[in-house]
Amino acid sequence: MTAESTTGKRRYHHGDLKAALLEAAEAVLAEKGLEGFTLRECARRAGVSHAAPKHHFRDVGHLLTVLATLAFQRLNAAMGHRKSMIESQDARAVLQAIGEGYIAFAADNPHLFNLMFNCALLDNQDPELTAESEAAFKELARSVAAVRDVDDAMTDEAGRLDVVLMWSVVHGFSQLFIFGQFEIGRGEDESREAWLQRLSRQLMARLLALY
Amino acid sequence: MTAESTTGKRRYHHGDLKAALLEAAEAVLAEKGLEGFTLRECARRAGVSHAAPKHHFRDVGHLLTVLATLAFQRLNAAMGHRKSMIESQDARAVLQAIGEGYIAFAADNPHLFNLMFNCALLDNQDPELTAESEAAFKELARSVAAVRDVDDAMTDEAGRLDVVLMWSVVHGFSQLFIFGQFEIGRGEDESREAWLQRLSRQLMARLLALY
DNA sequence: GCTCCTAACTTTACGGTGACAAGATAAAGC
DNA sequence: GCTTTATCTTGTCACCGTAAAGTTAGGAGC
Incomplete structure (x- = not known):
């Protein structure tokens, strides 16, 4: 799915960023709670820039x-x-x-x-x-x-x-x-x-x- | 209590900032909810600088x-x-x-x-x-x-x-x-x-x- | 009255945030 | 191959919480 997992190198295009962001979001929510939730942390975990989510959400x-x-x-x-x-x-x-x-x-x-x-x-x-x-x-x-x-x-x-x-x-x-x-x-x-x-x-x- | 209410001029010392901040906090909470709650907004409503609350909380x-x-x-x-x-x-x-x-x-x-x-x-x-x-x-x-x-x-x-x-x-x-x-x-x-x-x-x- | 002490408050600064605009890149269609 | 378009990056803005350092005023002791 994401090329990163196979090559280890980061691609410019993620492949399935929307799903990756949702997955990251749940993890962040579980760790930090609702008050500690940040969009930038989600982007970080998905391995993309802080503005990348804007295109999907x-x-x-x-x-x-x-x-x-x-x-x-x-x-x-x-x-x-x-x-x-x-x-x-x-x-x-x-x-x-x-x-x-x-x-x-x-x-x-x-x-x-x-x-x-x-x-x-x-x-x-x-x-x-x-x-x-x-x-x-x-x-x-x-x-x-x-x-x-x-x-x-x-x-x-x-x-x-x-x-x-x-x-x-x-x-x-x-x-x-x-x-x-x-x-x-x-x-x-x-x-x-x-x-x-x-x-x-x-x-x-x-x-x-x-x- | 607060000199401001009688003179209209702001004092350096508020008088009862702790109570004023709690009052402001409830108002902010009611208006903006928990996710929109900010300490700085409370300070603003109490008529003090954003760092003033630090002394009481x-x-x-x-x-x-x-x-x-x-x-x-x-x-x-x-x-x-x-x-x-x-x-x-x-x-x-x-x-x-x-x-x-x-x-x-x-x-x-x-x-x-x-x-x-x-x-x-x-x-x-x-x-x-x-x-x-x-x-x-x-x-x-x-x-x-x-x-x-x-x-x-x-x-x-x-x-x-x-x-x-x-x-x-x-x-x-x-x-x-x-x-x-x-x-x-x-x-x-x-x-x-x-x-x-x-x-x-x-x-x-x-x-x-x-x- | 005066001085000094200390609590209360302000100013300034730092790293982090969400949102936005503009630019770079790669994938897809022709 | 070339162009178009979606995707992602970089840069910027105002705002946030927290901390450090400076300023002011009120009160205690004299």
């Missing part, structure tokens, strides 16, 4: 918007994967899987999660971004509808409320977990991963007691 | 940490106020009031809420900040304990889970509401405030059905 907000769109795709994939992993496709089990998938994605990609839901630089009018974001929402709403045994959860007031509740729980938990607010109740002999898995499972189960 | 992170500490105090006050407003001190009514207070604060001060829970520049080791943050958490845990009719909600596993659930709901809802993710289900004839009030009330009521 309008500005830093545009790059982040595209990255967030990809992140939403991965969130959707994560939820879908969890859903496909369970044997019984019982509505309650599906909802549980969707919720755990949401939380697992957030815990695995805290920097991306933060980007998706807490970045003022994002262009929320961007059609591709909103499409992916709505897809995530609809996946969740569909699961709630199934548990309520209706076609569309958003048609009646009670259904809408349950979707809001469900989303709030998984989102709030993810956020607070990432921020480290729950560390108090963690046993010392338990790994962070195991603890998260247990907690998210219990949380969803408790919530399902409403039905 | 180590760096930009320190200023934001102090501001976040004040914000947590206000969150605690908001919850306490809601709690004091209800006539019956029934445990369920109290929990409902606490939750609604949390959400109301977030909706009224989205910029501060974002600062408190989504800013990597904050010094989470700061004792004053952690003290206020823990106070908020304890207020919530206490309300959950009362509903469960126990002294301390954090002693048993089920109690801890309910605290986590409760916090996740109010926090996640606040976050998503601020981000505008719930605009879909809003009637056009309803004001944003009335809608929020109704929604948060219903949300807490639905959650209380667990008990």
Whole structure:
């Protein structure tokens, strides 16, 4: 792909700079966080000059918007994967899987999660971004509808409320977990991963007691 | 206090620059958001040179940490106020009031809420900040304990889970509401405030059905 | 009153940032 | 081969946070 990897010499034309910049951006985001994110650092890692990104992205907000769109795709994939992993496709089990998938994605990609839901630089009018974001929402709403045994959860007031509740729980938990607010109740002999898995499972189960 | 307000002339010594900077900081945060926040803009609004803040705050992170500490105090006050407003001190009514207070604060001060829970520049080791943050958490845990009719909600596993659930709901809802993710289900004839009030009330009521 | 000390603030400077304009280069089309 | 065009570089600008050094004013001791 990039000639550099084979010849070791830098070409004037990168080859696939757009993808390379997005990859670099995610790495920078993971290392430095949103406040430490800089476009120039991305360019540096991709091995190009500081002005090179301009040709592929309008500005830093545009790059982040595209990255967030990809992140939403991965969130959707994560939820879908969890859903496909369970044997019984019982509505309650599906909802549980969707919720755990949401939380697992957030815990695995805290920097991306933060980007998706807490970045003022994002262009929320961007059609591709909103499409992916709505897809995530609809996946969740569909699961709630199934548990309520209706076609569309958003048609009646009670259904809408349950979707809001469900989303709030998984989102709030993810956020607070990432921020480290729950560390108090963690046993010392338990790994962070195991603890998260247990907690998210219990949380969803408790919530399902409403039905 | 500041001589400027009475004489109209700028003094070399401000008088109460620390407070003035914090006030300016909140205004800047409200206008420009966290990504548009600059220390120099704060200094400008306080009518001092760009290096003046250095004497009162180590760096930009320190200023934001102090501001976040004040914000947590206000969150605690908001919850306490809601709690004091209800006539019956029934445990369920109290929990409902606490939750609604949390959400109301977030909706009224989205910029501060974002600062408190989504800013990597904050010094989470700061004792004053952690003290206020823990106070908020304890207020919530206490309300959950009362509903469960126990002294301390954090002693048993089920109690801890309910605290986590409760916090996740109010926090996640606040976050998503601020981000505008719930605009879909809003009637056009309803004001944003009335809608929020109704929604948060219903949300807490639905959650209380667990008990 | 005076002097001295020190905290509060200003000025100046440095490296880094995003955005923009203009120039250089290579790849692709004819 | 020649031209066109997209891609990338260099150079510049205003602005940022931080630091060092200089300036001012308020207060303590006399």
